[in-house]
Each structure stands twice: as C-alpha cells, then as structure tokens.
Amino acid sequence: MTEIKEKKEELIEKPFSDLKYSLYLGCVIPNRYPMIERASRFVFDKLGIEIIDMNGATCCPAPGVFRSVDKALWLTLGARNLTIAQNNNTTELLTLCNGCFGTLHEVEHEMKSNPEINKRINEVLAEKNLHFDGSVNVRQVMDVLYFDIGLERLKSLVKRTLNLRTAIHYGCHILKPATTQLFGQDPDNPTFFDEVVEAIGSKSIDYREKLMCCGAGGSLRTGFKDSSLQYTLAKLREIRKVGVDCIVVCCPFCHLQFDLGQVEVSKLLDEGEEEFRIPVIFITQLLGLAMGYEPEDLGMIKPTELKGISPFISFDPLLKKIESIPLDEAKRDK
Amino acid sequence: MPQDQKLLKYSSEYSDELSLDDELKKIRSCIQCGMCSAVCPSGSFTALVTRKIMRKALAGDHSVLSGPEIWYCSTCFNCYERCPRTIPVTNVILRLRNMAVREGYLPDNLKSVIKNLANTGHAVPLGGPDSKWAKLRELHKLKKVPPTVHSFPEALDELFTLLDKIKFNARIPYR
Numbered sequence: 153m154t155e156i157k158e159k160k161e162e163l164i165e166k167p168f169s170d171l172k173y174s175l176y177l178g179c180v181i182p183n184r185y186p187m188i189e190r191a192s193r194f195v196f197d198k199l200g201i202e203i204i205d206m207n208g209a210t211c212c213p214a215p216g217v218f219r220s221v222d223k224a225l226w227l228t229l230g231a232r233n234l235t236i237a238q239n240n241n242t243t244e245l246l247t248l249c250n251g252c253f254g255t256l257h258e259v260e261h262e263m264k265s266n267p268e269i270n271k272r273i274n275e276v277l278a279e280k281n282l283h284f285d286g287s288v289n290v291r292q293v294m295d296v297l298y299f300d301i302g303l304e305r306l307k308s309l310v311k312r313t314l315n316l317r318t319a320i321h322y323g324c325h326i327l328k329p330a331t332t333q334l335f336g337q338d339p340d341n342p343t344f345f346d347e348v349v350e351a352i353g354s355k356s357i358d359y360r361e362k363l364m365c366c367g368a369g370g371s372l373r374t375g376f377k378d379s380s381l382q383y384t385l386a387k388l389r390e391i392r393k394v395g396v397d398c399i400v401v402c403c404p405f406c407h408l409q410f411d412l413g414q415v416e417v418s419k420l421l422d423e424g425e426e427e428f429r430i431p432v433i434f435i436t437q438l439l440g441l442a443m444g445y446e447p448e449d450l451g452m453i454k455p456t457e458l459k460g461i462s463p464f465i466s467f468d469p470l471l472k473k474i475e476s477i478p479l480d481e482a483k484r485d486k
Numbered sequence: 487m488p489q490d491q492k493l494l495k496y497s498s499e500y501s502d503e504l505s506l507d508d509e510l511k512k513i514r515s516c517i518q519c520g521m522c523s524a525v526c527p528s529g530s531f532t533a534l535v536t537r538k539i540m541r542k543a544l545a546g547d548h549s550v551l552s553g554p555e556i557w558y559c560s561t562c563f564n565c566y567e568r569c570p571r572t573i574p575v576t577n578v579i580l581r582l583r584n585m586a587v588r589e590g591y592l593p594d595n596l597k598s599v600i601k602n603l604a605n606t607g608h609a610v611p612l613g614g615p616d617s618k619w620a621k622l623r624e625l626h627k628l629k630k631v632p633p634t635v636h637s638f639p640e641a642l643d644e645l646f647t648l649l650d651k652i653k654f655n656a657r658i659p660y661r
Contacts, residue, residue: 218609245554
C-alpha cells in the first residue's frame with residue numbers, strides 16, 4: 153500500500169518521466185559555467201526527465217573556430233559526438249548551447265541528407281569501429297521546453313509567479329539558418345523564447361537590437377575580442393534603456409559574453425557612462441525559480457573563496473527581489 | 487582561364503578531404519546588391535564588407551584570404567537568410583577561412599584554441615582537477631571533472647586516431 157502511494161506521489165512530482173535525453177554538455181558549461189549544468193540537471197531531475205550523460209564527448213566542435221579552420225574536422229568530431237547519443241540508445245540528444253546546437257544539428261543534417269559526406273565521414277569513424285546510423289535527433293533546451301513539455305504544462309509548473317522584467321536574448325544559431333532549424337518561426341520575428349518566459353510567469357521586455365548577435369560567435373571573441381564587445385555594448389545600452397531585472401539566455405557562450413562582457417566593456421564606455429550590472433541567468437535557472445526552488449539549488453551562488461570565476465556580475469539585486477516574492481500558494485492563503 | 491574560375495580551381499586543390507566546393511560555386515550568382523552588408527552587424531563595428539568579400543572571391547583576388555576581414559564575421563547568418571540570390575554567404579566566408587588557414591593565414595589568437603582541442607578534446611578545457619573551475623564544479627555539487635572526454639582517457643585516444651585519419655595535424659600544424 154505504501155509502495156503504491158509513494159509511486160503515485162512520484163508521478164505527480166515527476167510529471168515528465170516519459171522524456172529521455174542524452175545530455176551533451178559541450179565546453180563552456182562544464183568548464184566555465186557549471187551553474188548552468190547544476191541548474192539544468194536539478195530542474196530535469198525534479199521534472200522526472202531521464203538524462204543520460206554522453207561519456208567521452210568532445211567539443212562539438214565549436215562552429216566558429218573549428219568550422220572555420222577545417223570542415224573535415226568539424227564534421228568528423230561532430231558525427232563522433234552523435235554516435236555517443238546513438239550508443240546510449242537514445243534518439244534525442246539535448247544540448248544547452250546554441251553553438252553546440254548549430255554544429256551538431258547541422259552535422260546531423262549533413263549526415264542525413266548528403267550521401268557523399270555520410271559515406272566519407274563514416275569511413276573515418278570506422279577507424280574506431282564507430283558508425284552514425286542517422287537515428288539521433290539533435291535538440292536544444294528551448295525546443296524541449298517549447299515542444300516536448302509545451303506551454304500549457306510549463307504554466308502548470310509555476311509555484312512562484314516572479315513577474316520579473318526580463319531582456320530575452322535568443323542568440324543566432326538557434327534561429328538561423330532557418331532552413332535547417334526547428335521552430336518553424338520567422339528568424340526575424342521569433343516568439344518561442346518569449347512565449348516560454350511568459351508561460352513561466354515573467355515578462356519579456358522588448359528592446360531595440362533584441363535579435364542582434366551577442367558578438368561572441370564565429371571565433372570573433374577569440375580572435376578579435378574588442379570587436380566582439382562592440383556588439384555586446386550596443387545591446388547592453390539598449391537593454392539598459394528599457395530597464396530589466398535580468399537578461400535571460402539559452403546559450404552559455406552568449407551567457408559568458410553578457411556576464412563577463414559587462415566587466416570587459418567597461419573600458420569601452422563613454423566618459424561618465426555608468427558601468428553595467430545586469431544579472432544574466434540561464435532559462436533553466438528562471439524555470440527553477442518559477443517552480444519555487446531556492447536560488448542555491450540552481451547554482452545562483454557566488455563563492456567568495458574563489459577569484460575570477462563565473463558569475464562575474466552579481467545576482468544580488470535579483471535575489472533580493474526574488475526573496476520578497478512569496479510562493480503563489482502562500483499568496484492564496486492570505 | 488576566366489577570373490572566376492581561378493578561385494574555384496584554387497579551392498579544388500584543397501578539396502582532398504571532402505568535396506565542399508558546391509557552396510563556393512554559388513557566389514557566381516552574386517549581383518553585388520549589398521543586402522549582405524546591409525544586414526551585417528559586424529559591418530557596423532569592423533572593416534568587414536561582405537559584398538566586397540563576395541566580389542574578391544569571385545575575382546580570385548588572393549587578398550580575400552590574406553586579409554583579416556573574413557575573420558571579423560560572427561556567423562550570425564543574417565546575410566545567409568537575406569541574400570536575394572540565396573547564396574549561403576556565411577558558409578562561403580567559412581569556406582574561405584578554411585582556404586586561408588591552409589595558406590597559413592590564421593589569426594594568432596585562434597591557435598591556442600586549436601591546440602586545446604587537439605590536445606584535450608575541449609576547446610575550453612577544465613584545466614585539471616585542481617583548477618579553480620574544478621573547485622567551482624564541486625561547490626555546485628557536480629563531479630569535479632565532467633563526464634566528457636576529460637574523464638575518459640580512451641575517448642581522448644579515439645580523438646587522436648580520428649585526427650590522424652583525417653591528417654589534421656599534418657594539414658593544420660598547430661598542435
């Protein structure tokens with residue numbers, strides 16, 4: 153009897169146990185922004201989503217640097233990563249990054265649609281007895297939230313209506329090239345990210361240059377950082393004009409560019425211009441907060457014992473505001 | 487040989503690993519309308535003029551490979567989406583970069599990232615189990631070393647074998 157009861161409770165608490173993904177971490181998330189990994193694993197666990205690690209995965213490889221350097225390398229390592237999800241017996245590969253999505257989704261597309269590339273890359277992989285059989289679909293966290301969970305079910309998860317003013321940054325590779333992307337929305341007028349943020353109880357505040365690139369991609373940050381920061385500065389100035397509680401992203405490289413970037417753009421500011429201090433959070437952090445979980449469960453801490461680590465912009469003003477927002481249930485009780 | 491054939495011939499010399507020239511051939515239909523430059527954010531901040539890149543590529547002008555401009559693109563794909571002749575402009579720029587690299591024109595700052603991947607499997611590596619990033623992972627209640635190639639030496643060997651198979655280290659000597 154008790155056993156059945158426990159199972160029932162678990163079903164209620166973990167409503168999405170039919171969903172299963174191989175989790176592709178990439179580089180920036182595990183090695184520079186582990187709070188994103190923490191928040192995402194925590195939220196997926198609470199939702200009952202089954203996550204299988206992709207043991208031995210390498211860099212996707214990054215679409216900016218490595219596709220620029222050598223397309224053969226880009227295709228080979230991308231396809232190798234796809235075989236890890238395949239050998240996990242999963243059909244869905246989940247990435248939390250626009251860049252990894254850009255690479256892996258396009259490699260998937262090339263391997264499935266171009267017989268010549270499929271043949272030659274599989275010949276290379278055969279050297280290590282690997283073969284990509286086309287059974288893996290590359291997914292991005294926004295796409296999983298929007299399609300696999302869906303807006304109605306997202307709404308039902310909200311236990312704390314945050315009503316935050318957020319500046320959404322889509323990033324590029326989740327939108328373009330549109331011919332190979334998932335959402336079926338106009339890349340000049342996408343709404344899926346705004347719809348998700350509104351569904352989980354916050355406001356998406358419109359700002360000029362909302363769809364502009366953050367500047368990090370294409371190896372621009374790596375090669376010519378000051379040029380890449382010009383993009384970031386232009387966007388930050390527009391975001392400041394409308395006034396928000398935080399910037400919300402769905403890509404760790406955009407996250408880094410906005411977070412560390414706010415420190416780095418200091419040297420590019422006009423005389424007397426105020427420095428930027430806008431907290432940057434990842435979509436799974438916003439979701440976790442809306443579900444009523446504590447900021448520290450979602451990696452929203454700033455360890456004082458380590459220097460020069462993420463986040464570079466303090467969460468404090470945001471956390472202070474969230475502290476003052478009661479759970480919806482408590483509000484109803486009043 | 488017509489001018490526009492020069493770059494295509496030149497590119498075919500480098501297509502030993504894969505036939506990747508189909509995208510490059512599409513620049514033949516460029517009408518120099520400037521749409522790609524009009525929608526290019528980098529154009530506002532850097533010396534990148536995508537329309538000129540297309541013209542130089544078409545003319546077989548070698549300076550398109552030796553100059554820094556092709557590296558100012560952040561690959562936002564605005565030009566790719568908007569080109570009225572459906573030229574995959576961003577992909578053409580990426581292909582030109584591949585050719586530039588073979589010619590030895592690689593921005594210095596990118597070399598260390600290539601080295602990182604070729605040696606560790608990550609473009610942005612953790613820096614070992616004693617690094618501040620490993621400690622930060624621990625503070626976030628995660629495994630100190632992520633379950634990527636960092637935790638599996640055999641995966642790193644696999645990477646090295648595949649890099650050898652595509653002659654990466656011979657072609658791109660930055661390891």
